[in-house]
Amino acid sequence: MTTTEGGYVHTFGPELPAMFDGVKLAAVATILYIIVRCLNLKSPTAPPEIIYQDTLLSHYLLKTCPMLTKEYIPPLLWGKSGHIQTVLYGKMGRVKTPTPCGVRMFLPMQDGATATFDLFEAIGAHTTGDDITMVICPGIGNHSEKNYIRTFVDYSQRQGYRCAVLNHLGALPNVELTSPRMFTYGCTWEFGAMVDYIKRTFPQTLLVVVGFSLGGNIVCKFLGENQSNQDRVLCCVSVCQGYSALRAQETFLQWDQCRRLYNFMLAENMKKIILSHRDSLLAMQCSNIGDGELNRLYAATSLMQIDDSIMRKFHGYDSLREYYEKESCVHYIHKITVPLLLLNSLDDPLVHPSLLAVARTLAEKMPNVVFALTQHGGHMGFFEGAVLFPQPLTWMDKVIVEYTNAVCRWEKKQSVCQSSSE
Numbered sequence: 001m002t003t004t005e006g007g008y009v010h011t012f013g014p015e016l017p018a019m020f021d022g023v024k025l026a027a028v029a030t031i032l033y034i035i036v037r038c039l040n041l042k043s044p045t046a047p048p049e050i051i052y053q054d055t056l057l058s059h060y061l062l063k064t065c066p067m068l069t070k071e072y073i074p075p076l077l078w079g080k081s082g083h084i085q086t087v088l089y090g091k092m093g094r095v096k097t098p099t100p101c102g103v104r105m106f107l108p109m110q111d112g113a114t115a116t117f118d119l120f121e122a123i124g125a126h127t128t129g130d131d132i133t134m135v136i137c138p139g140i141g142n143h144s145e146k147n148y149i150r151t152f153v154d155y156s157q158r159q160g161y162r163c164a165v166l167n168h169l170g171a172l173p174n175v176e177l178t179s180p181r182m183f184t185y186g187c188t189w190e191f192g193a194m195v196d197y198i199k200r201t202f203p204q205t206l207l208v209v210v211g212f213s214l215g216g217n218i219v220c221k222f223l224g225e226n227q228s229n230q231d232r233v234l235c236c237v238s239v240c241q242g243y244s245a246l247r248a249q250e251t252f253l254q255w256d257q258c259r260r261l262y263n264f265m266l267a268e269n270m271k272k273i274i275l276s277h278r279d280s281l282l283a284m285q286c287s288n289i290g291d292g293e294l295n296r297l298y299a300a301t302s303l304m305q306i307d308d309s310i311m312r313k314f315h316g317y318d319s320l321r322e323y324y325e326k327e328s329c330v331h332y333i334h335k336i337t338v339p340l341l342l343l344n345s346l347d348d349p350l351v352h353p354s355l356l357a358v359a360r361t362l363a364e365k366m367p368n369v370v371f372a373l374t375q376h377g378g379h380m381g382f383f384e385g386a387v388l389f390p391q392p393l394t395w396m397d398k399v400i401v402e403y404t405n406a407v408c409r410w411e412k413k414q415s416v417c418q419s420s421s422e
Helices: 017-038 058-065 082-091 145-158 188-200 214-225 244-253 256-275 278-283 291-299 302-311 319-325 355-367 394-420
Strands: 002-005 009-011 049-052 103-108 114-120 130-135 162-167 206-212 233-239 340-345 367-376
Touching: 002 130, 002 145, 002 256, 009 017, 049 058, 049 355, 058 367, 058 394, 082 256, 103 188, 103 355, 114 188, 130 145, 130 291, 130 355, 145 162, 145 394, 188 206, 188 214, 206 214, 206 394, 214 233, 233 394, 244 319, 256 278, 256 291, 256 302, 340 355, 340 394, 355 367
Parallel strands: 130 162, 130 206, 206 233, 233 340, 340 367
Antiparallel strands: 002 009, 049 367, 103 114, 114 162
């Protein structure tokens, strides 16, 4: 190809189209590389890493709970990205979400607060024939109407479990506060009130304790606070918690794995919940919250700032450090003596891998603890599926029930052995 300009002849040879083709190929290769890296497509699937003590109980549990020793296979195209798993959990919850039918219960507390929980009866009998109730504590600002809770409750009901789900104080949009406080990171009062009600109302029932994320901290702290809290408890399962708020606050300000962005988004959600009760908090004479605290709340861009200006004052803590120290289950979890399953994912963008040392050390030292760490799953994701579309039930939903069934059978077996020997 030639062009004429000012008497000069310019010739474009075949190398120019070839150069353009090379640029296109380089651009496509770059895009594909970014996709592969972001979606973590080269990461292999694997069984969870299991840390446990060599005991008869742990061997029995791993034998009768095969999901803990088999590969966890997330959806091929996006399931190896902890971010996508986390966002899908947060925005979509679960696919084809069921709507279990329950009864909302209201419990007056000593300080004037009103705790609420939803009670769902079992659908059919449990495989052991026993009356067993799952007492469930959701994640931060969550309640029984969240999709992941509804899916898990429906599945558990069909496996023969009665379910009681705590609604975090202030989390339900249509339930007003009756005292000048809301749920906090480690307050176990409402959960304890729900457990006491279940024990009184169903004197023959045995309990399975389940906590998700922040709820995992609450249930582990509750069981470790007082040995009597473990009465009639068969086992406890904690999913995706960080174990120590004091250590977590440092990692939550880092941009690694976009934790600072997640921190900001969680803080915005907490703002909405608190401000929805603004009038109630300001109107009560015994409230520790005033206009100054609310002004600092408006400017907050992290959970730590909200905890410092608002949340710690609900219980009169003098500093944020004291609040995190005393509200974290890390100081109580070693006192749990019932079977305890701790579940975490290595690609959880909210929980820094360094925080998992607490669970690992606990499982290495205590015979009742099993720590399962998956390569993939994000924060409360654990979706399963072939290529693109996830299944309604997640690996998390199924493994909790499978582990619980195994513990129930173990306890039934021990009871029969004791009866025959007497």
